[in-house]
Amino acid sequence: MNITSTIITTADGKSLSLYDICRLLSKRQWKHVLEQLQEEEINIERIEAYEYSEARGIKHLFIRFKGAKEDTPFYLLSEEIFSKMAECIVEEFRTGSK
Incomplete structure (x- = not known):
């Protein structure tokens, strides 16, 4: 479960990670992902x-499940949930950026 490795290369040759894609999605796209x-x-x-201001380069995804009082870091998700979440995010980016 790596959020900073390249998973997409755009038409103009820019490499994007899951973290990058998450930063680029609009509110409308996030609503659709959820x-x-x-x-x-x-x-x-x-x-x-989220990127820690005091330690540039350390990037995280925090997930809030319905009914939970605290966020869950991405690395504590099951492989199944992480994969499905990543798939939905990437698909929304691909279809929403056209």
């Missing part, structure tokens, strides 16, 4: 891409 995850019975209400 709806897609809900359809898969993955009850996430928020995904936040």
